[in-house]
Structures are given as C-alpha cells and as structure tokens.
Amino acid sequence: MRLFRLAIALILLSAPLQAQAACGGSFQSFVQGMKTEAVQKGHDKAAVDRFFSSVSQSQSVLRADRNQGMFQRPFIDFSNNLISDARLKKGQKLGRDYDAVFDVIDRRYGVSRGVLLAFWAFETAYGTYQGDFNTANALVTLAHDCRRPNLFRPQVFAAIELYERGDFDPRTTTGAWAGEIGMVQMLPRDILENGQDADGDGHVRLKTSAPDALVSGAAMLADFGWRAGEPWLQEVRVPATLDWSQSGIHIAKPVSQWAAQGVTARSGSLPKGAKASLILPQGHKGPAFLAYPNFNVYFDWNQSFTYVVTAAYFATLIEGAPKMDKGSPEQGLNGDQMVSLQKKLRARGHDVGKADGILGAKTRIAVQNEQKRLGLPADAWPTRALLSAL
Numbered sequence: 282m283r284l285f286r287l288a289i290a291l292i293l294l295s296a297p298l299q300a301q302a303a304c305g306g307s308f309q310s311f312v313q314g315m316k317t318e319a320v321q322k323g324h325d326k327a328a329v330d331r332f333f334s335s336v337s338q339s340q341s342v343l344r345a346d347r348n349q350g351m352f353q354r355p356f357i358d359f360s361n362n363l364i365s366d367a368r369l370k371k372g373q374k375l376g377r378d379y380d381a382v383f384d385v386i387d388r389r390y391g392v393s394r395g396v397l398l399a400f401w402a403f404e405t406a407y408g409t410y411q412g413d414f415n416t417a418n419a420l421v422t423l424a425h426d427c428r429r430p431n432l433f434r435p436q437v438f439a440a441i442e443l444y445e446r447g448d449f450d451p452r453t454t455t456g457a458w459a460g461e462i463g464m465v466q467m468l469p470r471d472i473l474e475n476g477q478d479a480d481g482d483g484h485v486r487l488k489t490s491a492p493d494a495l496v497s498g499a500a501m502l503a504d505f506g507w508r509a510g511e512p513w514l515q516e517v518r519v520p521a522t523l524d525w526s527q528s529g530i531h532i533a534k535p536v537s538q539w540a541a542q543g544v545t546a547r548s549g550s551l552p553k554g555a556k557a558s559l560i561l562p563q564g565h566k567g568p569a570f571l572a573y574p575n576f577n578v579y580f581d582w583n584q585s586f587t588y589v590v591t592a593a594y595f596a597t598l599i600e601g602a603p604k605m606d607k608g609s610p611e612q613g614l615n616g617d618q619m620v621s622l623q624k625k626l627r628a629r630g631h632d633v634g635k636a637d638g639i640l641g642a643k644t645r646i647a648v649q650n651e652q653k654r655l656g657l658p659a660d661a662w663p664t665r666a667l668l669s670a671l
Contacts, residue, residue, distance in 0.1 A: 304430040308338045311425045315434075319441055328445050332417070335452045339418040343426060345458035353616045353638045356562035357607055360591040363403055364598070371407060372398040372599045382479065382492045390499040391509020395599035397495050397502075399592045400465050400582070404457075408464040411488060416440065417451035420460040420469070436460055439469035448472075448485060456488075463487025464494035467501065475500040505581040512555070513575035514593040516547040516568065516605050519559070526659035528559040529649060530572060530586075530642065539571065548603055562590050564662025567610030570594070586642060611664050619644075622663055625671045626651065 302314025312333055319329045354362070376383060376394045383394040405411045420440055424433040440460075443449035449469070456462040462472065467487060476485035477500050479492035487494045503509075520543035527534070533556045540551055544559065557571040570590070579589040594605065614622060616638040623636035623644055631647035640648075645661040652659040655670050 301434070304425055304427040308425055312336060312421065315421065315424070315437060319438060322438060324438070324441050325445065329441060332441050332444050332451050333421075336417050336421050338425065339415065339422045342414060342419045342422045342458050345414075346423065346426070346428070353619065353640075354587065355610075355613050355640075356587050356590055357567065357610070359587045360594060363591055364595050368402055368406075369595075369598055372402050372595075375401070375407060376599065379491060379495065382495055385479070386496055386499040389496075390503040390507065391511075392499040392502050392507055393513075393596065393600060395596035396513065396593075397465070397498050398599050399596040400498060401495070402595065403588075403592055404461075404466040405464050408491065408494070411455070411463060411466075412457040412461070413455050414458045415452075416449075416454045416456045416460055416462055416469075419456075419458055423459065433460065436469050439473050442473060443469055463497075464491060465498040467497060471501050472497070475504050502578060502582070505578045507578050508575050511575050512552060512573045513579070514573070514590075514597055515549075515551070515557075515571045516594075516597070516602065517551075517559075517571050518545050518547055518606075519543070519565070519569045521565075523559075523565070525561070525565050526649065526653050528561050528565075528659075529645065529661055530558045530560055530577070531646060533558045533574075536571070544569075544571070547606065560590065561660045561662065562587070563608075563610035563613065564664070565658055565660040567608045567662070568605045584641075586640070586645070611662065611666075613640075614663050614665065614668060618665070618668060619663070622648075622668050622671070625668070629671075 302311050302318055304311070316329050316333055320326050376398055386392055386394070386397065401407050417440060420433055420437045424430050424437050440449055440451070444451060454462065457466055461468055464487060467476070472485060472487065475497055476487070477493060477496040478485050479496035480490050485493055485497065487497060523542060523544070536551045536553070536555045536557050539557065539559060545551070551571070555573055557573050560570050560572050561567060576589070576593055579593055583589055583592070598604065619638040619640065620636045623633045626633050626644065626647040627636065629651070631650070633644045633647050634641065640663065648663045648667065649659045649661040651671065652661070652667060655667070657667060657670070
C-alpha cells in the first residue's frame with residue numbers, strides 16, 4: 282500500500298560512489314557488489330554472506346511496483362474504497378482496547394490515537410494482513426532495479442544490521458512488496474532509528490506486538506517532525522466567491538485570514554494562531570479541508586496526495602468528526618485522459634514528472650497555473666473543460 286517516503290530519498294551513503302554496486306545488469310553481479318559494499322561499511326563478512334545466500338530477484342515485486350493504478354482514483358472514490366463503518370468502529374474499539382498504550386504515546390510524542398489507528402487500518406487492516414513478500418528479496422530487487430535504487434540501497438544495509446542483531450531473517454521475514462514490515466509497515470532503517478520495545482519483552486516485534494508497532498510508529502512520526510498536540514486536518518465550509526487560486530498545499534496562511542475570507546469549520550471551531558493550507562481534493566465543488574503543519578508530515582510516510590488526505594480524514598473520523606460533505610464535484614479525468622493532460626502540460630513547460638495518470642502535487646500546481654491563465658476556476662482539479670482548452 283505505502284509509497285516511499287521523502288525522508289529516505291536523500292540519505293547519504295557512506296561508501297564512495299565508485300564502490301557502489303551499479304543498478305541493472307546481472308542480478309548476481311549486483312548482489313556480489315552489494316556484499317562487497319556491505320563489508321566496506323563494516324558489516325561482518327560471514328554475516329553478509331549468510332544474509333545474501335538466499336536472496337533472489339522477485340518478479341512479483343517488480344510487477345507490484347509498476348501496478349499502482351489505485352492511486353489514479355479520485356479522492357472520494359479512493360476514500361470510499363478504504364473507509365467503511367465497520368473499519369471505523371473497529372478502529373474506535375481498538376483505540377479503547379489499547380487506551381494505556383495510546384496514553385503513553387500521547388505523553389511521549391503527542392501523536393493523536395486516530396492518526397496511528399488510521400495508518401494501522403490502511404496499512405495492514407489492523408494487523409490482519411501484513412504482506413507475504415520476502416522482505417530481503419523485495420529490498421534487493423528494488424535496489425537492483427534502476428527506477429529508484431538509492432531509495433532502497435540504504436534499506437538493504439539496514440536489514441543486514443537488523444539481521445546481525447537477531448531481529449531479521451532474510452529467509453523468513455515477510456512484509457509488503459516494497460520492503461515494509463509489521464502492523465504499521467516500517468522500513469528497516471526506520472526500525473533501526475525508531476523501533477520501540479513497548480511491551481517490555483526485550484525485542485522490537487512489529488509483526489506480532491501491537492504496542493511495539495504503535496509506539497514505534499509514533500516515534501517515527503515524531504522523528505519526521507510531528508507537532509505534539511496540534512491538529513492535522515479539518516473539514517471546512519468555503520464561500521463560492523473565494524479566490525480558488527489561493528488553495529493548495531503549497532500555500533499556507535494564518536487561520537485568521539481564512540476566517541476573514543469566509544472559511545468556517547464544519548464542526549467545532551478553527552484553532553487560533555495556527556497556519557493552514559486550503560485543500561480541495563476534487564475542486565471547489567467538492568469537499569474542502571484546512572491542512573495544518575502536521576498534515577505535511579504525512580508525506581514522509583506516503584507520497585500519494587490522495588492516500589494522505591484519505592488517511593488524515595479517516596483519523597478525524599476515528600476521533601469523532603462527522604463524515605465529510607462530498608458536495609457535487611465536477612467530473613474528473615480517467616487515467617488515459619490524465620496521461621494526455623500531463624503530456625500537454627509538459628509540452629507547455631510545466632514540470633509534472635512522469636506522465637503516469639496520477640494527480641500528484643506537481644500536476645496539481647501545473648493544472649492550477651493553466652486554469653489561472655485560461656480564466657477557469659483555479660482549484661487544481663483537472664476537468665474535461667481544461668483538457669479541451671489545452
């Protein structure tokens with residue numbers, strides 16, 4: 282489920298560039314290069330040999346990496362698929378069942394229980410399905426693949442360190458296709474840096490211990506910069522006369538300014554003294570939210586805007602917020618139309634990254650800029666009218 286966090290994208294490798302095993306080419310040659318590099322990093326040669334002795338390339342991992350069509354779905358469809366009354370009730374019950382654990386998390390990290398329960402729900406259905414991909418194979422396969430090798434190389438070396446500690450078995454440890462392990466799906470480096478033995482058994486068991494998994498997840502969020510006790514997302518009502526070009530995660534204003542422009546909380550009240558961004562996941566006719574600084578921390582967990590908004594919204598539901606007003610958003614684009622739009626935007630000089638049919642942050646900004654140029658409501662929601670105008 283989880284895409285890969287920005288937090289690990291810029292990790293500096295300690296080995297010199299010329300000593301790194303090159304991606305692509307022969308998988309066995311790549312493995313040999315990784316073994317050499319691991320020893321250069323100070324890992325025990327015998328342990329390294331044992332770690333890699335059972336590693337093989339996984340075609341199923343590569344297929345999963347290239348098949349992420351669910352992220353092409355618009356927010357309302359995506360959230361409908363992930364959120365149900367049964368899942369909501371179970372999350373609230375688990376919040377009560379692990380009340381003592383969440384009290385510890387609140388005191389130590391200030392992360393609301395709804396936030397962690399939402400991740401627990403979406404990542405592994407509250408621990409019931411944690412993935413059956415061999416983790417060592419997944420990490421080495423993705424490090425060998427030339428799409429994002431530097432994203433996964435550090436995770437391989439972190440897994441070797443976990444193995445040396447006795448907390449990872451390259452033959453039997455399983456998890457998600459992208460190498461995440463446990464109930465809230467943490468990568469090996471995150472486990473090294475933020476794994477917590479919350480149940481006191483002397484080990485960090487993220488697959489079998491809910492307290493370990495939840496407290497470790499909270500520690501990771503704190504490491505990403507979570508602000509203790511602050512909100513993350515709040516549904517709001519917006520006036521029809523609002524300047525939609527001021528919406529978007531890249532624009533933050535004092536909440537007092539949003540209030541002065543007629544933005545009101547759908548339930549409760551707007552927090553004083555805070556800054557927030559107005560986000561319109563499906564345009565100005567759909568649901569509207571104020572996103573606070575903690576919302577940005579979500580992108581260190583997952584880079585998909587749609588996933589992040591859905592997880593953050595579900596967390597508010599668990600904590601008692603009403604279900605969103607879905608409004609009547611204009612019809613969006615299908616996958617092929619989105620690819621066509623991205624190609625047109627690129628032809629006009631916009632940086633939208635790969636034309637993959639996914640409405641990501643770069644595509645949203647480009648859409649908004651073109652909407653402003655064409656005199657359309659600049660709400661960053663691509664419609665057929667925009668596609669036709671381009």
